[in-house]
Amino acid sequence: MKAYAFDYVRAATLVEALSLLERAGEGGKLIAGGQSLVPALNLRLLAPQILIDIAQLPELRGITSDDTHIHLGAGTRHAELATSALVGQHVPLLQTAIRHVAHAAIRNRGTLGGNLAHADPASELPACMIALEATMLVVGPKGERRIDAIDFFKGLYETALEADDILVRISIARSPAETRVHFNELARRAGDYAMAGLAMVMHGTQPQGLRIRPVFFGIGDRPTLASHAARCLEQAADPMAGLAAAQQALSQDLSPQEDLQADADTRMQLARVLLKRGLTDLLAQGRG
Amino acid sequence: MSGPLSPLDRPNSYIGRTVPRPNLERLVEGRGTYVSDMTLPRMGHVVFVRSPYAHARIVDIDTGAAKQGEGVIAVVTGAELVEQCSPWVGVLSHLKGLKSAPQHAMAVDRACWQGEAVCAVVANSRAQAEDAAELVQVQYQELEPVTDMRTALEPHIPVIHAELGDNLAFERSLDAGEVDKAFSEADAVAEAEFVFGRHTGVTLEARAVLADWNPGERRLTVYQGTQAPHMMQNIFAKHLALEEAQVRVVCKDVGGSFGIKVHVYADEMATAALSKRLKRPVKFVADRIESFVTDIHARDHICKGRIAVKQDGTITAFAIDDLTGIGPYSMYPRTSAIEANQVVNLVGGPYQARNYRARARVVFQNKNVMCQYRAVGHPIACSVTEGLVDLAARAIGMDPLEIRSRNLIKDDAYPTDSPSGLKFESLSHHASLAKLKQMMDYDGLRAEQKRLRRQGIYRGIGLASFIEVTNPSAAFYGVGGARISSQDGVSVRMDATGAIIVQTSLTEQGQGSEALTAQVVASALGVTLDKVRVILGDTDNTPYGGGTWASRGAGIGGEAAWQAGKALRMNILEVAGTILQTVPDMLDIDQGVVVDKGTTRERIGLDEVARIAYFRPDTLPADFQAELLATRHYVPRQYPFAFTNGIQASWLEVDTETGFITLLNHWCVEDCGTIINPQLVDEQIRGGVVQGLGAALFEHCRYDERGQLTNGTMADYLVPMASEMPDIEVGHVVSPTLESELGAKGAGEAGTAGAAACVANAVNDALEPFDVTITEIPLTPSLILNALGRRGG
């Protein structure tokens, strides 16, 4: 199929992009890497009148770091995340996760901002953002605002972004050396969206006072922090002792959905297995 | 190889050598010509409005608004196009009782599956045609769809074509030997119901056709990605009211076929009819969604099977009851009964058991049409047979390899036949089994399996012996009244510089027909490969013949090329003998030079022979005429099919907590007779295995109960991809067919025939400690978890 006819304009600055977006109103649509948008256009699921290309906006580019945080421009390509030394050093979770995102050709074009704005429930990166407690810098006609990752993802392809907002930058606290991270997903083919996945961060070293953030994706309509399960692990004498209870608690945390890949029961089973394997891995890292 | 020299052991023979394909460089340079690439002056693009319902009456079609669309050339309904194109019925007389209803190029008053075209929009560009197609207003009255093949024959289910009386398209029964006696005297009987998901052959290049009716010469030229140009020439002529001589079918580069492109598609017929109606070129390129709802689907069988075995491992009987749903029409002209028919023919085929009972029923449904796809029927027959053999082995506590070795037809038993009447010239089941055992280190793997099980790692070994139908004679289609040629023709000519031009009726869709033809001709003649150019895929410019399908290219077209090459060598040597005043018998050709036979003593170059023949015939005797063109045709006559055989094995791991399967290794030992190009054969095997593994684990056209395809995109229909594929090790045993000089049998479908069977067997082997048997593919994680009773809840 061919897309409906549309106009196209490449914005040179963030200000210009915002004003183009405002002027276009309902018919305007941002395009970054195009790796989610263009398939939707070709399937005629969307019919924007004008595409505003933000892929080259300088304000959206670059990976930087200060004393406490690492800042990722929304226009950062997946492939750049995969090879950035700063990312590897300070947010290793993201670098592990990115290898599971699509295929090389798509990673060369797809952007972090586009991925988060698209908010596919099976996508790896939104889950990482929640696990890492990232903050999104968003600019709209009324100015800037900061949104915590946990409040950003609202549902199936739904975020806190308004139609005239642009996601500019994502900031993530640098992980201290003792923080352990785990990433795993179950996809039937490498590069596919996950059937079930888990991004998990564990802060602290002593069995008491651990802070654990297991975030599941590909299970419900959005990435989900399994807080009941986390509490079971955190409050147990040692986390492994809390595993069985945590696995049980997942039924409070998650509302698995049925799709072509798996039914709800399968997904719940997979979530429990992922939690067990994730915890085993995190604890093994501490011994290693 | 030792032994006496065969006719193939010619000077500078290319038989048995891996040489680069002549078309490779052109294709990797991006200089292929696919129909999708072609543009003709005044060309229109057609887009079809397709039924969103599986079954619906067409009440009204309002084309008014669409006709006003930008760039629109014409909007034509199914009812209107009847003027240009007559309907067809997909039956063959040798498939007794097969019935079907007339099918039109576009639905006329009733759409019978989701995706059937009801109206065509032709515009200056594809995008404009799509825009206008949205303006076509079709009023449907939805009818009750028939979707479940299990209930399609029940009295309360509507009959799709009332005039046919019921939804049964075809039924075949067979009873050989003493089946009841064998079962009652068996020490153990095992049975299972095998379920095969509907899937399709996803070609890289979608179906594409560009039809150009030229009123000036009253000729229709159709550029088409097809496997059988001469068959299509006949069909276009027949249904567009033309003489065959008025139709030319040109088949340039084709991006994959796998049997998908050997059928008559309604939308392609409509495209040709539109060209005739509009008197201008019209092009249709299926997009991916259209491909999923209109490219033929395959498999979709439910087959109950039983096996009888003695305690010593002797298998005494097989019995099956197969059911398949084929969509609303039997496909034209090869019919949709062939797959079920093959299942009946092939079950039990590798084994000695003489008692066999089978029934197959083919029913209509309101889903996309089904027909022949790579390895037609073989994967079903092989999975059922090999699944049953493993169940029998388990029932008597025997090793799966051992039971096969006790029951496979002995290598010295040929010629022989099967209970279903298949004739086998010479197969090598035991040599193949022995080779496989050694290649995979069977005993070593068994030990490893045992060791790992103690650590909670569940790995399995699966075996699958198979036979494969190749080199079909007229018995396949011709005897049933179809104008589908089983013979092929090849013309070989030497031009004025000694270069060789070959025209063959084979076609090339990526499997290497061009390469094998060049190799065979170069070897037969005694010239180097770079001197040979092959022309194929043009009904105006090649001899008449079948094309490339059913693993027939090397065995049939290859033999015709061999014979034509030999004939031209004789002709050339006659000219050379005349020039050199010696008898042709004393001469030969080596590296493009005429030499004294059996030596490398050069006598005269081919360029010089050609120069004299074409420009100085005055120097030759007055009664001598040089003939530097030779044509030969070939078709097997002694055996209806040249059966090949082999065995495959899979080694895999099942994650019993997640239901995920990891393929670790795959082996295939096969016997396709003479190997012309080892690399081409190995890659045919590997490609075939991959498609079989796709069926085993991933590929599935999933319909809901309303007959809607729910996964018609490449995101939702999972094709096998490189990351999940294991190494595939290929071994060969060589038993040439003695029917032809070349001795080649087919290799195109062997991989697909057995791959899914051995994966399923390996999964059951891995899960043996859990005492579960899974006989359904694709083997999804949910299916495995279900079988293990491990669900989240």
Ligand SMILES: Cc1cc2nc3c(=O)[nH]c(=O)nc-3n(C[C@H](O)[C@H](O)[C@H](O)COP(=O)(O)OP(=O)(O)OC[C@H]3O[C@@H](n4cnc5c(N)ncnc54)[C@H](O)[C@@H]3O)c2cc1C
């Ligand atoms: C075959 C295939 C497989 C894939 N597999 C995966 C996978 O496994 N995991 C995964 O996570 N993704 C996968 N993807 C999607 C891929 O990661 C996309 O690149 C990503 O989802 C979108 O990023 P993009 O830059 O291409 O955005 P685009 O496609 O350009 O845009 C996507 C949406 O985001 C909006 N948008 C883009 N940038 C901004 C911004 N800065 N501010 C506000 N809105 C914005 C656009 O308007 C649009 O609505 C796959 C894609 C393909 C084609």
